[in-house]
Amino acid sequence: MKQVTYEKVTPELIEELKAIAPGRTYTGSDINDDYTRDEMPIYGSAKPDVVVEALTTEEVAAVMKLCNDHHIPVVPRGAGTGLTGAAVATHGGVMLSTTRMNKILSYDTENMVVRVQAGVLLNDLAEDAAKQGFLYPPDPGEKFATLGGNVSTNAGGMRAVKYGTTRDYVRAMTVVLPTGEIVHEGASVSKTSSGYSLLNLMIGSEGTLGMITELTLKIIPMPKVTVSLVVLYENLDECISTVPKIMRANLQPQAVEFMEKEIVRMSEKYIERSTFPQKYQGKDINAYLLLTFDGDDEDQVNETLERASEVVLEAGALDVLVADSPQLKRDAWAARSSFLEAISAQTKLLDESDVVVPVNEIAHYLEYIKEISKNYDFEVKSFGHAGDGNLHIYNCSNDMDIEEFKRQVDDFMEHAYKKATELGGQISGEHGIGHGKMKYLEEMVGPTNMRLMEGIKEVFDPNMILNPGKVCYKL
Numbered sequence: 001m002k003q004v005t006y007e008k009v010t011p012e013l014i015e016e017l018k019a020i021a022p023g024r025t026y027t028g029s030d031i032n033d034d035y036t037r038d039e040m041p042i043y044g045s046a047k048p049d050v051v052v053e054a055l056t057t058e059e060v061a062a063v064m065k066l067c068n069d070h071h072i073p074v075v076p077r078g079a080g081t082g083l084t085g086a087a088v089a090t091h092g093g094v095m096l097s098t099t100r101m102n103k104i105l106s107y108d109t110e111n112m113v114v115r116v117q118a119g120v121l122l123n124d125l126a127e128d129a130a131k132q133g134f135l136y137p138p139d140p141g142e143k144f145a146t147l148g149g150n151v152s153t154n155a156g157g158m159r160a161v162k163y164g165t166t167r168d169y170v171r172a173m174t175v176v177l178p179t180g181e182i183v184h185e186g187a188s189v190s191k192t193s194s195g196y197s198l199l200n201l202m203i204g205s206e207g208t209l210g211m212i213t214e215l216t217l218k219i220i221p222m223p224k225v226t227v228s229l230v231v232l233y234e235n236l237d238e239c240i241s242t243v244p245k246i247m248r249a250n251l252q253p254q255a256v257e258f259m260e261k262e263i264v265r266m267s268e269k270y271i272e273r274s275t276f277p278q279k280y281q282g283k284d285i286n287a288y289l290l291l292t293f294d295g296d297d298e299d300q301v302n303e304t305l306e307r308a309s310e311v312v313l314e315a316g317a318l319d320v321l322v323a324d325s326p327q328l329k330r331d332a333w334a335a336r337s338s339f340l341e342a343i344s345a346q347t348k349l350l351d352e353s354d355v356v357v358p359v360n361e362i363a364h365y366l367e368y369i370k371e372i373s374k375n376y377d378f379e380v381k382s383f384g385h386a387g388d389g390n391l392h393i394y395n396c397s398n399d400m401d402i403e404e405f406k407r408q409v410d411d412f413m414e415h416a417y418k419k420a421t422e423l424g425g426q427i428s429g430e431h432g433i434g435h436g437k438m439k440y441l442e443e444m445v446g447p448t449n450m451r452l453m454e455g456i457k458e459v460f461d462p463n464m465i466l467n468p469g470k471v472c473y474k475l
């Protein structure tokens, strides 16, 4: 693939950047330390030469054109909550942040879309839409990520099993290409068969093809009733093997999350609240399913809950708890949503993956992971979006040397990804490839697909300035 040499950032270039974004261009010790890493620092940290917090599409275009003319790397940056090192300036240059582009621009309630700047936080859109009776369905665990970041990673989350991922809610976007040209992809209409979908190429491109500055996103009416069930199991096998049965029963859960007891205890300790029972009639509870159902009709939702309870009890569950009070539902989901923070807070060295396998292979796959993990010195913890086969595997150590940890994790993940691929799965269900998973992508997709990806990169980014060292562009 095309190899380039980047120029150094000069004092003159910094002055030009300051003229484009006065008061919002930072260098040296004025760069906030948060800009040196994302939420999975094991994939590396690096300080950009300059950080520019843009306000408008035109500013982004001016920065991009300047950097393209001078062969300076540009790293698009949202909230930095990514988990693959994708928003880290591994090759220096300019970090271009959208965090100040945080305006919800307009709702079109006839066509059920909302127009936002790319730096709007997921949480802000979710709350604002809810006030007006709408749901923006994508629900990744981190609510303080930007929508631009969510689109650039095709973020998934808890509700993907019923509503799909971020991709399914992107109707249109404004993009600044690495050359500084501004293009509009898609439209607010719900159908299109109008040539190659450049819109879909941008979704999940992890800041390597263009910088998204504005988005038009689909919203839906807010379901009137939402109820969660906590299902208790004596062992993980029974817990996981219930999932295809729930899906086959056409119960259309909004979320299906599985959890092992160790991780639940860690999370409860972290949030200082205990919601999940530890014993049932003298038996230890070792695994849980957290299910959510929604609808507009209370009786209908209650009927679904009853049918769901029958299915899980028949499949071996010990008991089912209905989280029907807002407090209980909040506590159960708070524990689930805090897994990553809880593990991070209690672990020195951490590596995370979000491999995805067919739903009917989850149990088999987790058995394999448990078995091979015995060959390594770190601990492996897993949980995940059981409804869509997206599993989070955490490799944790408090006593290993970092280089040895990385070496062993790499060997372990080679096996883990190979097995997932054999079962018909993929390396990443929602977090992306970024910097940390590049090697495995190449192994999974093969040389022909890599050539296609590299060709696309070169067409969008002839000088290869945008987010180098990520996804398919190795330097």
Ligand SMILES: Cc1cc2nc3c(=O)[nH]c(=O)nc-3n(C[C@H](O)[C@H](O)[C@H](O)COP(=O)(O)OP(=O)(O)OC[C@H]3O[C@@H](n4cnc5c(N)ncnc54)[C@H](O)[C@@H]3O)c2cc1C
Pocket: 038, 039, 075, 076, 077, 078, 079, 080, 081, 082, 083, 086, 087, 098, 118, 139, 140, 141, 142, 144, 145, 146, 147, 148, 149, 150, 151, 152, 153, 154, 155, 156, 157, 158, 205, 206, 207, 208, 210, 211, 212, 213, 340, 341, 430, 431, 467
């Ligand atoms: C506690 C926790 C829970 C999480 N749970 C989930 C989950 O359930 N599901 C899930 O999918 N993810 C999850 N994540 C990962 C993370 O929140 C997502 O990857 C999120 O989409 C990243 O958004 P961001 O704004 O933080 O982007 P960043 O981390 O800043 O950037 C991510 C990537 O997007 C690019 N990018 C950002 N903005 C733009 C833009 N405007 N234009 C072009 N490229 C851009 C960057 O260059 C980078 O490649 C979780 C993270 C944490 C810390």
